[in-house]
Amino acid sequence: MFDTTECPYCEYENDMSDALSDGLSSDNTFDWECENCEEEFEVFVEFDPVYYPSKIVYEKCQKCGTTTRDICEKGRIFPYPAHYKETKICRPCFHKGYLEELEMEEKSHV
Ligand SMILES: [Zn+2]
Ligand SMILES: [Zn+2]
Numbered sequence: 001m002f003d004t005t006e007c008p009y010c011e012y013e014n015d016m017s018d019a020l021s022d023g024l025s026s027d028n029t030f031d032w033e034c035e036n037c038e039e040e041f042e043v044f045v046e047f048d049p050v051y052y053p054s055k056i057v058y059e060k061c062q063k064c065g066t067t068t069r070d071i072c073e074k075g076r077i078f079p080y081p082a083h084y085k086e087t088k089i090c091r092p093c094f095h096k097g098y099l100e101e102l103e104m105e106e107k108s109h110v
Contacts, residue, residue, distance in 0.1 A: 003016055004016055005032075005043055007034040007036060007037060007039065008041050009034060009039040010034060014035050016032075024045060028045045028046070028047070029042050029043060029045070030042070057069060059071040060088075061093055062088050063084070063086050063093040064092075068091070070091050071089070072091055072094040073087060073088050074088070077094065079101070080094075081094070081097030082101060083097070
């Protein structure tokens with residue numbers, strides 16, 4: 001990711017960190033006014049693909065015992081069913097717990 005780009009007219013290093021907040025046109029370019037000489041120039045943005053590797057970890061659901069790589073861990077997924085004392089559960093158990101919690105909430109409001 002770039003942070004500055006050089007003005008083609010005066011070679012002033014323009015801070016680009018806010019440049020992308022407005023979004024880019026479909027051809028990945030935007031016009032920028034030089035902070036120094038106030039000439040407008042076009043900036044082409046090249047996006048490099050970024051890969052975020054993470055290990056595949058199979059873990060056991062503490063509730064039903066299923067081994068899954070899609071484990072829901074307390075503190076990392078919200079809203080975690082508060083009535084579960086288990087901290088790592090599979091996704092079906094997570095959904096079940098979530099629904100149970102909704103039901104409990106409904107009852108408590110009656
Ligand atoms: Zn300039
Ligand atoms: Zn489970």
